[in-house]
Amino acid sequence: MIRFENIGLRYGVGDEVLRDINFKLERGSFNFLTGPSGAGKTSLMRLMYLGRTPTRGLITMFGKNINGMTRSEIGMMRQKIGVVFQEFRLLPHLSVFDNVALPLRITETPEKEIQNNVNELLDWVGLGDHKDQLPETLSGGQQQRVAIARAVIARPKLLLADEPTGNLDDTIGVRLMNLLEQLNRMGTTIVVATHNQGMMNQFGHPRLILEQGQLHVQEPQTWIRDKIEGVY
Amino acid sequence: MAKSVQSFTQKAGGRYDLPLNRSGNGRFIILLITMMTFLAVLAISASFALSGVAAKWSTGLENKLTIEIPAGETDVSALKVEVKKKLDSIDNISKIDVMSDDAIAALVAPWLGADFALEEVPMPALIAVETKENTRAFIDKLQKDLSEINSAIIVDAHEEWLEDFLRMIGALKFGAMFVSLVIAATAIVAITGIIRARMSEHRPDVELLHLMGASDAYIAGQFQRYALRLGLLGGAFGLFAGALGLAIFSVGINAGDSDLFPSLRLSGLAIFVLFCLPFVSCALCSTTAKITVLRSLARMP
Numbered sequence: 284m285i286r287f288e289n290i291g292l293r294y295g296v297g298d299e300v301l302r303d304i305n306f307k308l309e310r311g312s313f314n315f316l317t318g319p320s321g322a323g324k325t326s327l328m329r330l331m332y333l334g335r336t337p338t339r340g341l342i343t344m345f346g347k348n349i350n351g352m353t354r355s356e357i358g359m360m361r362q363k364i365g366v367v368f369q370e371f372r373l374l375p376h377l378s379v380f381d382n383v384a385l386p387l388r389i390t391e392t393p394e395k396e397i398q399n400n401v402n403e404l405l406d407w408v409g410l411g412d413h414k415d416q417l418p419e420t421l422s423g424g425q426q427q428r429v430a431i432a433r434a435v436i437a438r439p440k441l442l443l444a445d446e447p448t449g450n451l452d453d454t455i456g457v458r459l460m461n462l463l464e465q466l467n468r469m470g471t472t473i474v475v476a477t478h479n480q481g482m483m484n485q486f487g488h489p490r491l492i493l494e495q496g497q498l499h500v501q502e503p504q505t506w507i508r509d510k511i512e513g514v515y
Numbered sequence: 516m517a518k519s520v521q522s523f524t525q526k527a528g529g530r531y532d533l534p535l536n537r538s539g540n541g542r543f544i545i546l547l548i549t550m551m552t553f554l555a556v557l558a559i560s561a562s563f564a565l566s567g568v569a570a571k572w573s574t575g576l577e578n579k580l581t582i583e584i585p586a587g588e589t590d591v592s593a594l595k596v597e598v599k600k601k602l603d604s605i606d607n608i609s610k611i612d613v614m615s616d617d618a619i620a621a622l623v624a625p626w627l628g629a630d631f632a633l634e635e636v637p638m639p640a641l642i643a644v645e646t647k648e649n650t651r652a653f654i655d656k657l658q659k660d661l662s663e664i665n666s667a668i669i670v671d672a673h674e675e676w677l678e679d680f681l682r683m684i685g686a687l688k689f690g691a692m693f694v695s696l697v698i699a700a701t702a703i704v705a706i707t708g709i710i711r712a713r714m715s716e717h718r719p720d721v722e723l724l725h726l727m728g729a730s731d732a733y734i735a736g737q738f739q740r741y742a743l744r745l746g747l748l749g750g751a752f753g754l755f756a757g758a759l760g761l762a763i764f765s766v767g768i769n770a771g772d773s774d775l776f777p778s779l780r781l782s783g784l785a786i787f788v789l790f791c792l793p794f795v796s797c798a799l800c801s802t803t804a805k806i807t808v809l810r811s812l813a814r815m816p
């Protein structure tokens with residue numbers, strides 16, 4: 284599904300914020316991405332949603348080397364990726380409904396289908412009564428739910444969520460994690476960046492750990508062993 | 516008005532993901548396009564009106580020549596006969612009218628006074644000729660042939676001064692068309708600038724759409740629709756203002772009852788062209804917007 288080989292990324296002329304990143308995510312897997320603030324989680328996600336090209340290395344997504352792709356192929360691939368941005372990036376002048384509907388409109392889904400799907404999902408994330416409001420009139424947690432709804436509405440093949448539960452209380456956080464689990468069971472590959480140890484413990488998925496721009500992968504079993512051995 | 520256009524574009528499947536239709540200076544841009552269309556209406560009407568003047572002045576004179584045998588030491592009446600014989604032999608000449616001395620006397624009377632004695636003054640001979648086809652080559656050949664009879668004979672093609680006049684009209688017409696082109700070019704520059712400003716104003720949102728996988732055409736379509744609306748409104752207002760201006764202007768001109776200027780009545784073609792202006796303005800705005808947006812999108816990864 285995703286393969287990074289010797290990836291390096293720098294912004295401008297600064298030092299590399301990601302160095303020698305190597306990993307592979309299987310189709311249908313559920314992964315946590317963790318590490319201290321500033322370690323490069325958001326940057327790694329940016330590479331995965333094709334928001335930036337790496338300074339070096341080879342990225343293969345959906346079985347394709349992204350270097351050789353045309354503009355329209357990249358566009359099509361982006362349509363298969365849902366992203367929950369750390370800072371939400373909702374369109375401020377669009378209603379909650381229209382924000383969530385955006386990915387469907389881009390792919391020119393029939394309006395009737397849009398109405399049905401968006402309303403259903405908004406009810407599900409508990410925003411059924413706020414459809415016509417503008418994002419700025421919502422609380423942080425409500426905005427976050429809009430961002431999540433927008434990311435999943437088009438049933439992406441790959442879902443990248445950057446701190447999706449940061450502003451949510453535990454009940455709603457767990458509920459949203461359950462939504463992601465459900466999507467995952469339907470075949471969506473998922474990467475969730477988070478600091479939330481409790482949540483990672485509760486859902487035993489493999490972890491990608493970033494530290495100072497370098498990545499190591501921890502399978503759940505090793506993680507449990509480490510825990511028993513008192514490393515964490 | 517703006518409200519109804521907005522609902523029209525929404526009905527037509529037009530929905531803005533970017534708040535382009537709410538931007539404050541939309542009205543300013545419409546005003547700009549209105550003024551440009553107004554100027555274009557004036558320039559194009561002027562161009563058509565000048566065509567009308569030129570057409571009016573060139574018909575009726577075209578196939579006529581006057582041959583003058585100047586008064587002088589030679590025997591004018593003998594030359595007259597010889598010239599007539601020569602003209603009779605030319606195929607291209609359809610009518611020969613040798614002016615009588617009385618007619619010539621009447622022509623020169625204003626200069627000489629009515630009571631002069633015809634015999635005392637050497638009189639020129641004038642022969643009016645109508646041709647089937649009046650080409651420059653024919654006139655030159657005729658002049659050459661007649662010069663062989665007597666070098667003093669002059670072929671007056673009437674057109675000589677008319678040609679200058681028509682050339683001047685042609686230049687004015689060209690000027691008017693050139694002004695129209697300059698107006699169009701100015702409009703393109705203005706719209707490019709406006710769309711660029713809009714793009715950078717909404718850059719984060721445009722980037723987001725791009726990251727969601729929206730095609731370049733989808734994003735450009737948003738700006739195109741916006742530009743189309745500005746172009747249509749500005750074009751329609753400009754046409755209206757221009758028509759009003761023309762009406763006032765033509766009342767002024769036609770009151771003078773001048774023969775030089777044909778009444779400022781525009782031909783069907785002219786009116787058709789003027790009515791196309793709002794659509795031209797739309798097409799110009801929309802295409803310019805499309806090209807501008809596609810060019811800046813091409814710079815996004």
Ligand SMILES: Nc1ncnc2c1ncn2[C@@H]1O[C@H](COP(=O)(O)OP(=O)(O)OP(=O)(O)O)[C@@H](O)[C@H]1O
Nearest residue numbers: 294295300318319320321322323324325326327369
């Ligand atoms: N657009 C950018 N331009 C320049 N430097 C950047 C940019 N984005 C991130 N960085 C730098 O890259 C490094 C990694 O940042 P990143 O946002 O990826 O970290 P993070 O792991 O997501 O942090 P957090 O947990 O706080 O969200 C930081 O040192 C940051 O300053």
Ligand SMILES: [Mg+2]
Nearest residue numbers: 324325369445
């Ligand atoms: Mg981050």
